[in-house]
Amino acid sequence: MRRNWIISASGHAAVLVFGLITFASSTPNVNLSDFMPVEIATPDNISNATTGVKNAPKAIENPKPLADKIGEPKPAKELAPKVVDKPEIRTDAAAAAEPKPEPKAPPKPAEKSEPKPEPKADAKPAEKAEKQKDKTKPDQIADELKKDDTKKPPKPEKKTPEFKPDQIAEQLRKDDNKRPPSKFDANQVAALLDHREPQRQLAAAETVNGVAALGAPTGHAAHLSQSELDALRAKLISLWNPPPAVSTHPDLYIVAIRIRLGRDHRLIGQPEVLTSGDGPLFEATRDSAIRAVISAQPYDMLSLTTYDVWKEIDINFDPKDVFGG
Amino acid sequence: MGDRNDLEFPKLRVRSLTQLARVSRRDALAVGGAALAGLAIAPWPAAAVTVDITQGNVQPMPIAIADFLGGAAGDSESAQGVSQIIAANLRRSGLFAPIDPAAFLEKIVSVDAVPRFPDWRTINAQALVTGRVTRQPDGRLKAEFRLWDVQAGAQLDGKQYFTTPENWRRIAHIISDAIYEKLTGEKGYFDSRVVFVDETGPAERRIKRLAIMDQDGANVRYLTRGDELVLTPRFSPSTQEITYMAYGAGDPRVYLLNIETGQREIVGNFPGMSFAPRFSPDGQRVVMSLQEGSNANIFVMDLRSKAMTRLTDTPAIDTAPSYSPDGTRLCFESDRGGRPQIYVMGASGGQAQRISFGDGSYSTPVWSPRGDYIAFTRQAGGKFAIGVMKPDGSGERVLTEGFHNEGPTFAPNGRVIMFFRDPGGSAGPSLYTIDIAGRNELREPTPAFASDPAWSPLLS
Numbered sequence: 001m002r003r004n005w006i007i008s009a010s011g012h013a014a015v016l017v018f019g020l021i022t023f024a025s026s027t028p029n030v031n032l033s034d035f036m037p038v039e040i041a042t043p044d045n046i047s048n049a050t051t052g053v054k055n056a057p058k059a060i061e062n063p064k065p066l067a068d069k070i071g072e073p074k075p076a077k078e079l080a081p082k083v084v085d086k087p088e089i090r091t092d093a094a095a096a097a098e099p100k101p102e103p104k105a106p107p108k109p110a111e112k113s114e115p116k117p118e119p120k121a122d123a124k125p126a127e128k129a130e131k132q133k134d135k136t137k138p139d140q141i142a143d144e145l146k147k148d149d150t151k152k153p154p155k156p157e158k159k160t161p162e163f164k165p166d167q168i169a170e171q172l173r174k175d176d177n178k179r180p181p182s183k184f185d186a187n188q189v190a191a192l193l194d195h196r197e198p199q200r201q202l203a204a205a206e207t208v209n210g211v212a213a214l215g216a217p218t219g220h221a222a223h224l225s226q227s228e229l230d231a232l233r234a235k236l237i238s239l240w241n242p243p244p245a246v247s248t249h250p251d252l253y254i255v256a257i258r259i260r261l262g263r264d265h266r267l268i269g270q271p272e273v274l275t276s277g278d279g280p281l282f283e284a285t286r287d288s289a290i291r292a293v294i295s296a297q298p299y300d301m302l303s304l305t306t307y308d309v310w311k312e313i314d315i316n317f318d319p320k321d322v323f324g325g
Numbered sequence: 326m327g328d329r330n331d332l333e334f335p336k337l338r339v340r341s342l343t344q345l346a347r348v349s350r351r352d353a354l355a356v357g358g359a360a361l362a363g364l365a366i367a368p369w370p371a372a373a374v375t376v377d378i379t380q381g382n383v384q385p386m387p388i389a390i391a392d393f394l395g396g397a398a399g400d401s402e403s404a405q406g407v408s409q410i411i412a413a414n415l416r417r418s419g420l421f422a423p424i425d426p427a428a429f430l431e432k433i434v435s436v437d438a439v440p441r442f443p444d445w446r447t448i449n450a451q452a453l454v455t456g457r458v459t460r461q462p463d464g465r466l467k468a469e470f471r472l473w474d475v476q477a478g479a480q481l482d483g484k485q486y487f488t489t490p491e492n493w494r495r496i497a498h499i500i501s502d503a504i505y506e507k508l509t510g511e512k513g514y515f516d517s518r519v520v521f522v523d524e525t526g527p528a529e530r531r532i533k534r535l536a537i538m539d540q541d542g543a544n545v546r547y548l549t550r551g552d553e554l555v556l557t558p559r560f561s562p563s564t565q566e567i568t569y570m571a572y573g574a575g576d577p578r579v580y581l582l583n584i585e586t587g588q589r590e591i592v593g594n595f596p597g598m599s600f601a602p603r604f605s606p607d608g609q610r611v612v613m614s615l616q617e618g619s620n621a622n623i624f625v626m627d628l629r630s631k632a633m634t635r636l637t638d639t640p641a642i643d644t645a646p647s648y649s650p651d652g653t654r655l656c657f658e659s660d661r662g663g664r665p666q667i668y669v670m671g672a673s674g675g676q677a678q679r680i681s682f683g684d685g686s687y688s689t690p691v692w693s694p695r696g697d698y699i700a701f702t703r704q705a706g707g708k709f710a711i712g713v714m715k716p717d718g719s720g721e722r723v724l725t726e727g728f729h730n731e732g733p734t735f736a737p738n739g740r741v742i743m744f745f746r747d748p749g750g751s752a753g754p755s756l757y758t759i760d761i762a763g764r765n766e767l768r769e770p771t772p773a774f775a776s777d778p779a780w781s782p783l784l785s
Contacts, residue, residue: 232376233376233378236376236378237378237381237382238382239382240380240381240382241381241382241383241386241451242381243420243508243509243510243511244383244420244509244740244762245510245511245740246510248697279510280506280507280511281510281511283510284507284508284509284510285510287474287477287481287508290477291451291474291476291477292378294476294477309374312374313374313375314375314376315375315376315377316375316376316377316378317378318377318378318379319381320379321379321380322379322380322381322383323383
């Protein structure tokens with residue numbers, strides 16, 4: 001009797017345990033192919049996904065410069081394209097005693113740029129030159145660098161109209177110690193500028209500060225929102241009536257068209273056909289696509305706030321799904 | 326096709342990327358120039374948004390066909406007739422929706438002036454046809470037309486034709502073909518004719534005559550007197566000739582008839598033959614099935630030398646052969662597998678491959694002039710269906726099904742199929758057209774009962 005009990009109890013227990021393990025681990029019996037991963041995003045999520053954040057209150061209060069790595073604080077000043085720092089440079093240059101104060105220049109060229117203001121006596125031309133340098137944003141510097149390294153050095157000289165080359169030479173002869181380096185040596189300037197390039201990508205400061213303020217120079221433009229794209233697509237689909245014969249080889253009759261739009265949501269000029277092909281069927285397909293983009297005017301589903309994004313749109317008309325795949 | 330798709334897509338991408346790269350470089354130069362000039366850097370232009378449209382809204386294209394103008398007072402009737410025939414042709418094709426002329430806002434008064442496109446956009450016309458018919462001093466007719474893209478505001482096509490006044494209908498068909506080709510990218514089929522068997526009289530004493538008409542049912546002419554039973558006319562794909570079978574007193578005879586000249590010659594007497602021979606694409610040979618005891622095999626005959634070459638040699642019934650448009654292959658019906666099915670083999674015979682595997686039996690296969698489909702009659706479950714399949718047997722679809730449908734024949738552009746339907750009972754058969762997608766089934770107007778249609782190639 002007792003044995004029966006034990007057998008019965010252990011049997012039930014085994015069934016329960018088996019069931020527990022099996023049913024807990026097995027996935028529910030549903031058709032997985034019906035699932036589609038869905039991410040819920042409001043149109044705002046996409047259209048606001050910009051690198052620069054307009055309402056960035058912290059950044060204004062944050063005294064730290066924007067910096068991606070720890071290093072010398074100087075380059076961070078460069079990122080701010082304002083001239084606020086320059087008076088300091090001037091006074092330092094006039095004093096000609098301190099090697100440090102030039103915040104822009106990395107250690108090497110600092111020595112050479114120091115003497116620069118001196119020959120110019122009143123330091124004004126130097127300031128001018130500095131200003132021009134400061135105005136140029138990092139990208140511009142890079143661009144100029146790529147174009148011609150040698151063009152750079154003579155520039156500051158040209159922009160000081162008071163001193164003709166000969167005059168400078170005379171002054172240089174007078175001061176033997178400092179003047180030789182004050183001549184702009186192409187290689188040295190190149191070295192100076194080369195050092196700036198990496199700073200453009202990673203700004204260095206004492207602490208890392210990743211808070212963006214009022215949009216970074218590398219910020220992306222806004223995207224078209226999903227609802228705008230959907231509306232644009234829906235409109236073009238409703239208007240595109242490709243010739244039925246493309247159904248035999250839809251892949252041979254893909255037509256890419258570039259349209260340019262004005263702020264009035266209408267086409268500027270004629271649609272530009274980017275793909276080439278020949279034969280009456282390609283032409284008929286192309287014409288059907290052109291008719292679609294023309295009759296889709298006005299493109300008022302696109303918001304003016306993102307005009308810069310949609311002022312030029314490439315549309316690929318691909319008939320692959322038009323006739324049921 | 327999937328492979329080609331994969332190949333094609335990257336190609337397109339690359340092209341559009343190079344386009345972008347070109348723009349970027351140009352803009353980079355502009356920005357560089359601006360930098361040298363000491364100006365503030367403008368932001369880099371955003372890359373073009375790319376939108377993929379892979380679906381469309383396929384529907385009959387709204388087209389406005391303005392009444393053609395008559396050059397003189399007497400020409401206006403035939404001028405109007407031309408525009409009406411064009412509208413009817415385009416409507417019957419199922420690809421166009423001619424707009425009711427009552428809705429037109431602009432009255433076309435000159436073929437040479439540019440139409441007021443906004444007026445035509447207002448009534449949603451995608452295309453506009455204008456034209457003029459003028460009688461020339463030598464008595465001929467000059468017909469001219471212009472096809473306008475209303476949305477783009479540009480002329481798509483413009484041609485003029487000269488013909489004898491009796492031929493004014495043909496001019497309308499030729500213009501219809503030009504419009505059709507420009508807007509669909511495919512050759513038209515309006516300037517073509519149909520040979521068929523005209524059936525009159527009571528069912529037990531039916532008189533069958535060979536007749537020919539324009540594809541729209543106009544200009545019916547009778548080619549035989551009705552003293553013989555005629556069957557299965559076949560059009561040559563390259564010449565205005567037909568073959569047909571006639572049962573007189575004895576064995577069925579196969580005739581070759583030139584439609585232009587009316588000249589008729591006997592190809593031969595063929596006992597037990599059930600279908601007339603079909604032409605090779607060059608019109609120089611005919612392929613046929615000849616009975617040998619309880620079997621039938623396929624032979625090809627040179628029309629000039631009358632030399633006969635055997636293509637199959639099987640203990641089965643091989644019949645109803647039809648050439649592919651390039652002349653390299655043949656499709657035919659055979660019961661070698663038990664029930665009649667469709668097979669494909671090389672034009673010089675050899676190994677045949679079965680391509681139909683559906684229920685029931687398949688018969689009367691006919692290869693499309695485009696080469697992309699084989700049309701057939703399928704008998705299953707007490708019904709006859711007309712269908713198409715690709716030459717490899719894939720993509721089979723039934724276009725229409727009913728009590729009795731038979732004898733498909735392709736329009737010269739391969740987009741439309743004509744067949745005959747017999748409703749049973751005391752009524753007789755009549756002709757129908759349907760497009761190869763199975764849409765737009767229409768009854769073909771004929772003077773009486775009609776069967777066994779055969780569509781001609783384009784006349785021009």
